[in-house]
Amino acid sequence: MTMDLKGLGPDQLTEMYRHLLYPRLIEEKMLILLRQGKISKWFSGIGQEAIAVGATLALEPNEWIMPLHRNLGVFTARNLPLSRLYMQWQGMQGGYSKGRERSFHFGSPEHYICGMISHLGPQLAVADGVALAYRLKEVPRVVLAFSGEGGTSEGDFHEALNLAAVWDLPVIFLVENNGYALSTPVQEQYRCISIADKARGYGIEGVTIDGNDLLAVYDTIKGVREYCIRYRKPYLVECMTFRMRGHEEASGTRYVPEELLALWAQKDPVLQYEQLLLNKKIITEDILQATRQLLKQQIDEELAKAEQGSLLMIDAAEELQSVYAAPGITGLPTDTVGMPATERRFVEAIREGLVQSLEKDKDLVVMGQDIAEYGGAFKVTEGLVTIFGKQRIRNTPICESAVVGAALGLCLEGKKAVVEMQFADFVSMGFNQVVNNLAKIHYRWAQAANVVIRMPTGAGVGAGPFHSQSNEAWFMHTPGLKVVYPSTPADAKGLLMAAIEDPNPVLFFEHKALYRSISGRVPDKPYVVEIGKARQVRRGQDIAVITYGMGVIWAEDFAAAHPEISIEILDLRSLLPLDYEAIRTSVKRTGRVLVLHEDTLTAGVGAEIAAWIGEHCFPMLDAPVLRCASLDTPVPFNKELEKNFLAKQRLGQSIEELMGY
Template sequence: MLIFAIDKKTYVCNMFFDRKDLSNAQLLQLHRSLLYPRLIEEKMLILLRQGKISKWFSGIGQEAIAVGATMAMQQDEWIMPLHRNLGVFTTRQMPLRKLFKQWQGEQDGYSKGRERSFHFGSSDHYICGMISHLGPQLAVADGVALAYQLAEQNKAVLAFTGEGGTSEGDFHEALNIAAVWDLPVIFLVENNGYALSTPTNEQYRCVHLVDKAKGYGMEGVRIDGNNILAVYDTIKGVREYCITYQKPYLVECVTFRMRGHEEASGTHYVPSSLFELWQQKDPVNNFEQYLQEQEIITQEGLQAVRDEIKTQIEEELAAAEKEKSYFVIDTKLELDEVYYPHQQSEELLNVDENDASEKRFIDAIKEGLIQSMKEHEKLIIMGQDIAEYGGAFKVTEGLVNIFGKKRIRNTPICESGVVGAALGLALEGYKSVVEMQFADFVTMAFNQIVNNLAKIHYRWGQPADVVVRMPTGGGMGAGPFHSQSNEAWFAHVPGLKIVYPASPRDAKGLLIAAINDPNPVLFFEHKALYRSLTERVPNAFYEVEIGKARLVQSGEDVSIITYGMGVIWAQQYAEAHPEVDVEILDLRSLLPLDYDAIRNTTARTGRVLILHEDTLTGGIGAEIAAWIGEHCFNMLDAPVMRCASLDTPVPFNKALEKNFMAVARLEKCMDELLAY
């Protein structure tokens, strides 16, 4: 017990160490593991001042949490750390020389210079790298835990967040999913009092963050995060609980950040008395004092360990400097590694067209799902009301009777959490299909898709084997929030693939291809086509090539480049105007685009109209028009024209919606183009 006074107030600081059945050797190992990141940090702060690293998020004063929690987990259990958890990386034995290269942005660091500090992961060490948005880490842990559960493995997963992160919606979604699905997840909150500069009294109104556990129907505990034995023993026990009872658990670790949020931000907003108080609770100093009191090690022994680790650090940094090589910028490599390498199977692309039967658009999608579920035992389908109810549009109706509720999973209404869980499944080698009830609702999962799924392979080589099904489009009088065409939002994001079929045959083949592809794919399916479109569809398990357009019909007068419902509109125009020799190109894939097909149709007709249901400004048509103008200008006999929907939200009234749609202006646009 420590008793001291600050500002005429007396403080009592208890740091009771209970070794339980730990041997002296284990205690000394805990000490070494605790001291190692502290000494690394002290060195990094020197190098930061010397300009040898550009930024540093210090965990000084919080090391006991990262180290103790990591040592309580098994080596092959995933951990989702944040930027102040150096102890996770060092306790998992990641070489300092390579970590140093990572912090310097070197090419032979863990992210090849593409990411900063601790925004990276390593599947070899079962560490999933964070993104700056903090909260999304938690839902990824849900997916890993689900994978453990499905594989009947006695494992748990550990996810870190800070007290500031608990204010994010992702915190709620992740804890709610874990509770509802009974997942073995340890949610660890490092409550260090400040989210950058915002104190806890401006973050939440509950007395303690652990009080939130009850609201989710889970157990929780609040502990001294500066006491390494308390952290180690608690997480060890909580891990056993999570595995035994297949339940999540919330752990609040009370601690303090002795440096700024990052070094440039400073600490001027923190009362100096708090630093004096928490200095007395330093996790390293207190544990070393305990080891001496128990005669486990002497002061001389402690100094010897410190000197040995300092020497090791210097040797590792010297080795990193010696191994430093010239940074080679390879543009082709940068572009190639946006996606996980994948080659579609020639066997699946060459299907027997004679063995086919008439299928509606919706039936083709359903058959693609069923055949994929049979092909991939580790494929999971998730979404709102998709099990017994069969989904909002009945695409998954009956699937739960075939595959059971473990694989056809109803989800709470939390799109971000579910997409994050899908990424967590991918970490353990699972595939997943997530159904958005309406494409409009994907806004709730936007961050997970564009920042987590899309970038993870480029950042640290981890594939995101996830398909997001997106029932899209208007024409049904459903108003502004159930009718949007939002494919262009995502076409700007490197790392995603976007497909948008316009026929039952393509719907099945592209969906199977998307599921087989280990990269994240957004699969847009127009709601108005579900039951209005029928054609012969091969019965076999087959693929349609992603990134390959389809020439719907040849022509010499004008090319209509389109996709989705636009294909139907173009065909209707061609039938109504036999005097015009119309060529129709169905893009099918919007990312990547088939530029060869775009070039070829432009060369054949010299006149191009780009037609899409999406609004005009910033649509896919703008990108294609710009590309044609840049690369095919000498082939054109007229300016490239766009026919798109009005730049307004989608109106509810059917007459207004009809006027909104691009097809309302198709005749006029074609007349202008042909008359040029």
Template structure:
């Protein structure tokens, strides 16, 4: 192995050696602890330390890194306290994730390290968002995201690289090609000769290097960093390496031909660099022995400190409260405090636009993203005129890559930006599902960082749009702790709830019914105000039956009540589906004792089942009849208007009401 020191001084080379040796010796200790049962799992990076260490040395401390399983060298080179890392790996409550995560599934804001999730690919798009933030601030920074050769097969790899290329983002994408995705060899993973060849397909530069040579890694990434900042473009690096242990220790290495271990043992990144330092008389052998002894003592001292950690203190209230970031106090008026004067008659679509517009004025750090939202104004023209008003840096057309854009939004959040992502249709959110339910929703609980992202979801049927443009998929997200799910039915609530969602530091799924956009109008205050998330709205009071609903169901219920004045109907508009306003639900049950839950979503698995169960558990004595649900058919949404009318819950509303009255 040839090492080119270039302009590196002797002491800097010695420091590189220490940085390279430290994660190797920690790993050797971790394998002992694993055999002793003091940790439960370990993903070893032995044999490929030069990549993580060299990459981290080449970056500035405030530049974000998105590491994966085998990148211990990132954490140690960023000088994270080893005792706290030990606590993390032992599952201690004093670790970085309070015992909620294992190994390297955690991040840390002060050290600019973003915690991985097991799905691997989503890390890449987060780097896009971080670099977009730097670009918006005109900062001379890059971000660096790791992936393995197996991860390059994921759609997130394509989406992240394509987005970075199209938006000219200074991102370094680094592939650790160690030959195996768990047990699957590269011959069964891709057919291109080299993964770096894919760079050309995205219109970016790329290079393949020896990932076991720390000076090559350091020099390459240092130069690539300068290129990315100077040219404001991304770059792909393929580091050839090999892991000398299993994917994780339990999986073993029987699938690897023995000769590969023999070949790669000769390329050991630590031993080769050490031998070169001695041969070049940069460091004498006795000093190497002292360095190793010092590191060994350091590891033992830090481990002893970690063992002093107190036992896990189980506190359900704290666990629940840490799912969401606290919502800061603001001076934004609640809608109930806004005078009735200065209200304008607006359609729901106009109210959404006004709320978004006023939020863009209120928050200079707010970026909106989505397909065709710039000059075209979006599929529903809500953002029409925004480019002229706020510029293309804040009103961003995206490629058709929903997953990458949600990941980018999370990356923006790491750097203190707010973002609103428009799904062209709520149906399309399925291809971003992983980013939403595993990355956005869990990040605050996992390591304390908020995901300040609103996902706008044009939803619902009634317009003859068929199975892929009409779904009501809000229930997909009400099962996910960490998300908030909002669904207004009136223009006033649409504006106020959107403003509240943008002000909330937590991820909010904001549903907007397409059929209500231009068919529903109402008085809307022209000032900047909030409608509180988590509070239901009493539409009208009644004493015969209660209809608990939201979205289009509110208008169906009102129309039914108007057409049947002999029935005294209590109507509750939930407005927020996560969290639910249980007190308002209880009050509606108390008012009538007969409850009908109405929603456009299909019956099975809809939010109505959850509400019904809660009422049965908590309000049973107040019931005068079983809780009934009126929902759409358990079929995809049909295209034919006749079939769609039959599909929608509205067609069964009278039947359900009569059944409840007759009980």
């Protein structure tokens, strides 16, 4: 017996025993219920309880934790009631996610627990964002993020550790090394001797400890916490342990050698700790048994309470309303009539929107590659660092996933974030964070995600397949996101300020070719343009061109060159949500509709709009709804090939065809 008491008193040691035993007894009960068919799935942490319990007890209760499937001890040590946890596991209305999520895929802000997603790795970058918020607020706290040894093979692990190291963030990265990522053993996962060795590659400290020794975990995390706060640096802790059950119960443990299971059974954290307390005469066998009986009774009472809760009340309207956080009162005007205005280029309007938002809201942070001294690839943020400082205008490493995750972490602590993608094309490197973490978080556990991702987009500048894509349709399909795409300087500023005020994640598309090619009168003072409202560019009777972004410019140029056709132009401005009433009005007025967009044709924005018109406005039509889009190819580099690729090349032909009906 090598465990020691770490200077702790009898009362504290006894209380820690209750915290350690409680999740074990809950799990044993859940396995019985699973065999009885009363629950559908269980991810067991039996054999690993000392890590979750010891780490949680070592933190302050207002410090965020990012747990995973096998960390029941985090939730019980933070005193989440078992009755509600059980309702969560059963998909009941009274659970933390109201039946919308499974098992431990939920968060509880009041307990400072951030809900995981199945992809595991994104949790680590969210911890970076929380830690950044602590640094900005100058509060002496740390955040702790769990990973399994298998998760350390993911790119998210590298990005999160590197970002935390570069930014000197107080994050404890805790790796539970139980030897198997589902069934793949560690020798097929990595070649370094220990995961703690990986810390050196990021210029940070790391340590390997016995994860089955409750007091070693507690004492180590206590010390590491003090280190992270004192030196404002991250730390990697590898906890060696073993999972005595399957990845989840259905998978079993047939791939594990029997002798390995027998060896780790002797290292059971609960039995080890009980023996320590008995040997040190901190507790007696009678007290152990009485504690077990008391906790089992508590479990039965909590489960009985849960069974009295409602199962599920299905309300489609409420489900739809829960996808988005309700916007608050911005205090900014939407009516700009009579407001002093100045002629500004598109890029200048966006910059002014950023400046005025940063002035208005001290909790706003802007992040991106080369955005500080360099001013960004397109100089949108030029000079902002001299006004607001490097704490709020932050250069990032090349790590799109970690930066988007960190933006979400900032939101957990009440801050706002604007992330600049150097090119919209590069958002694919952070795609999971956007469509699975940001987009779904409010629906899952009512957490707002006040994040704007600025997306320099579009072709026409001879930049080829990876710097010219129009990828707005990727995100229009994802509930929980908002997608905005302005075509004028005034809208660019007003929509950007509205997006920053919005408590939901917004993809804000900025056409690169518009940055310095168009100008317009832009109100000088702060204002917002309502997201989800289209703009009637011009009124007509013969045909309606429904479009957005560069398509508006193309349509205006065509209409000006063909006064013989009465063309109505509707600038959507927002793609998610769409202004269906404005679309209906244009259809009714003209009877002929062309949907124009720069993106490729198949499954583009135009397909959705054409389908909606066909379903809801069919009696108003005098001709089929036509789409005019770019070719279904990657964006070519050669200028002549690019010109042929773009929808503008076929605009006249499409209007002529539509007018022929």
